[in-house]
Amino acid sequence: MKIASYSAKGTAQDVLEISDQPIPQPAAGEVLIKLHYSGINPSDVKMRAGLSLGGMTMPFEQVSPHSDGAGEIEECGDGVTNFKKGDRVFVFNAGFKRAFGTAAEYIAIPARQVCPLPDAASMMHGACLGIPAMTAVHTMTRAKSIEGKRVLISSGGGGVGRYCIEVARAMGAKTIITTASSPLSQDTAKKAGADVVLDYKSTSLADDIMDHCGGIDHAVEAEFGANIATLATVMTEGGSIAAYGSAINKTPEMPFYDFMFKNISLHMVLVYLLDDDTRRADLAVLNRLLESGAITENIAKVFPLDDIAAAHEMVEDAQKSGSVLLDCR
Secondary structure, three states, X not given: OEEEEEOOOOOHHHHOEEEEOOOOOOOOOEEEEEEEEEEEOHHHHHHHHOOOXXXXXXXXXXXXXXXXXXXXXXXXXXOOOOOOOOOEEEEOOOOOOOOEOOOEOEEEEEHHHEEEOOOOOOHHHHOXXXXXXXXXXXXXXXXXXXXXXXXXXXXXXXXXXXXXXXHHHHOOOOEEEEEEOOHHHHHHHHXXXXXXXXXXXXXXXXXXXXXXXOOEEEEEEOOHHHHHHHHHHHEEEEEEEEEOOOOOOOOOOXXXXXXXXXXXXXXXXXXXXXXXXXXXXXXXXXXXXHHHOOOOOOEEEEEEHHHHHHHHHHHHHOOOOOEEEEEOO
């Protein structure tokens, strides 16, 4: 089979290479999947570049990147009874603490990391679900309720943010306010269903949010440290915040009493580490949203597997709307 991998961290053009390897055999409890598409997330390119946890140290001698993907079951290992050959599926955590992710024609992976793909969702959409859509669902289910609430979503034009807007709308949010920077990101957020799209660089952002809705009941935050002062101002009593990133300010100082005297619940979100019960509950929500068409695919570009370096560069450039995929067929 064809596989994309790297044996040292560095720039995409310098370290990513294509090679042929034997098709893996599924061990007990695993399934072999013939991949159609591999989804590329910012965490994948940061890991390859040495910009994430672990730095430039290689976790394995050879790494085939990417945690998300979709395809068809080719073979089931011993003990796997919930899948059969030909089932449409998507995978999660394929590249998390594993040497071989979805940047390949086939993957052998534990069946517990595989989910049926509803008929309403395309294979391309399936390759976007593991990190972006699951993060969106999990951040929204951290609130006691979304129905009738005022929701703030930062980075609404990004992959996670766009899904958050759709999930909040499906869960009955009264008002959805999102922040975005570029005209492309702002347009993406508007098309996803945001009621108000604000420039996140505005010096009057907190006042603008309060003017539009009077306060926020639940916030989803991509840059917690950078926006902590705004959140302290706009959150209502008993509100909740789900934060899944803080890259700009990795060690923020929290105005503790501003949060405490509003009884704010703060949730740190990393979907790689969800416990089984929580993941099952979130997946049930995700499946309902997919089957109803409440969340939609947004694909920026599909590259052939051979062009993985160019695909990584497009993700790094961040001048896009939608997911970047590899065609693994």
